[in-house]
Amino acid sequence: MLDQTLLKTSIFVHHTGPFVFNDLTNHLYKCDPEEQRLLARLSVAPASLTALAASDPDPQLAAHVRRLVSAGLLVPASKDETGEFVTHQVDIETCRQCNARCLYCPQSVAPKPRGVMTTELFAHVLDSLGETRPQWVALNHYGEPLLDPHFRDRVRMLRERGFPLHLFTNGTLLRDPLVEFLSDGGLFATVFNFPSIDPDEWCRLMRMTETAYRHARHAIERYLSAGGGRALVAISVNAQTPDREERAVRLSEHFSAFGPIEVFLEDSDSRAGAIENSLVRIDSKGAGQRFGGCARFVNHLHVSWEGKVFLCCQDYEQRVVLGDLRRESIAAIMSSEQARRLRAENAGLFHSLIRRSPRADA
Numbered sequence: 001m002l003d004q005t006l007l008k009t010s011i012f013v014h015h016t017g018p019f020v021f022n023d024l025t026n027h028l029y030k031c032d033p034e035e036q037r038l039l040a041r042l043s044v045a046p047a048s049l050t051a052l053a054a055s056d057p058d059p060q061l062a063a064h065v066r067r068l069v070s071a072g073l074l075v076p077a078s079k080d081e082t083g084e085f086v087t088h089q090v091d092i093e094t095c096r097q098c099n100a101r102c103l104y105c106p107q108s109v110a111p112k113p114r115g116v117m118t119t120e121l122f123a124h125v126l127d128s129l130g131e132t133r134p135q136w137v138a139l140n141h142y143g144e145p146l147l148d149p150h151f152r153d154r155v156r157m158l159r160e161r162g163f164p165l166h167l168f169t170n171g172t173l174l175r176d177p178l179v180e181f182l183s184d185g186g187l188f189a190t191v192f193n194f195p196s197i198d199p200d201e202w203c204r205l206m207r208m209t210e211t212a213y214r215h216a217r218h219a220i221e222r223y224l225s226a227g228g229g230r231a232l233v234a235i236s237v238n239a240q241t242p243d244r245e246e247r248a249v250r251l252s253e254h255f256s257a258f259g260p261i262e263v264f265l266e267d268s269d270s271r272a273g274a275i276e277n278s279l280v281r282i283d284s285k286g287a288g289q290r291f292g293g294c295a296r297f298v299n300h301l302h303v304s305w306e307g308k309v310f311l312c313c314q315d316y317e318q319r320v321v322l323g324d325l326r327r328e329s330i331a332a333i334m335s336s337e338q339a340r341r342l343r344a345e346n347a348g349l350f351h352s353l354i355r356r357s358p359r360a361d362a
């Protein structure tokens with residue numbers, strides 16, 4: 001049966017070297033060169049195992065194809081994948097504002113006005129996930145979650161449901177009692193936006209005061225000393241400057257004295273044109289790594305402070321609204337005609353869909 005089935009690489013597959021990720025199942029696979037070659041080949045032209053075997057001398061060909069099929073990396077060519085969505089990650093905009101004005105962030109050129117999600121709506125959004133167990137929930141869409149007056153209540157609600165919190169913060173408002181509170185657990189990871197250990201440089205990049213710098217630095221030190229919420233603690237080093245690797249090394253040297261920490265370079269980008277200057281790049285770092293489109297539209301839910309589901313984190317102004325969780329389910333929103341069309345465009349299927357559509361004048 002499989003021998004004759006026309007197969008294609010799923011639009012939900014992306015790769016980094018030998019590591020191949022299925023965005024729909026959220027699983028990572030290590031593929032050997034033959035399997036990588038098959039995925040690349042079937043991402044541009046579907047073929048059956050029989051047809052592949054006619055020109056492929058690989059004695060393991062059938063085993064490779066079966067493994068890729070069972071992992072959902074290869075699917076029948078006739079399968080319409082555009083309606084698929086599984087909630088693995090959730091971004092909820094609990095608070096719109098930020099107290100920083102980082103030069104690499106759209107908040108520095110078009111600051112968002114005040115807006116806080118009610119705790120009732122927050123509970124409703126979490127309830128709308130039903131039986132889904134997300135890998136993590138973040139409380140961001142360019143806002144600083146610690147400005148939120150209901151932050152602790154939300155963390156408690158996440159803990160009650162067993163949803164791990166992925167905390168992204170600039171750390172300036174992370175006072176000692178809050179460090180203690182977060183140390184009780186329930187975290188997936190904590191990521192601090194802290195671009196430099198040098199106070200002058202930090203203040204210039206984040207456009208904040210030296211007092212804020214001291215608060216943030218102390219908060220990270222204290223947080224690490226207290227065990228980092230018993231989860232990964234990381235620093236994202238933003239701003240595309242020639243010395244950013246040097247900044248990362250100095251940050252690592254300083255903070256690793258307080259506890260385990262991961263310091264990584266963040267590819268600050270233009271956020272689809274929302275911010276443009278020499279500190280952000282305009283190209284997509286994902287280019288060339290994907291067989292299909294972006295994972296965001298497959299497994300990542302983005303909810304505004306008003307309960308609207310919008311496209312993704314690159315949609316700073318939340319212009320592409322897919323639905324409203326106050327009135328619709330996640331499944332209905334993410335499999336709507338609009339979502340399917342956008343997912344098809346994102347995966348590069350738009351033109352083939354047009355060709356398959358009946359002509360309006362036929």
Ligand code: SF4
Pocket residue numbers: 098099100101102104105106107108142143144169170193
């Ligand atoms: S990068 Fe983060 S901390 Fe800086 S302005 Fe944007 S949202 Fe605020």
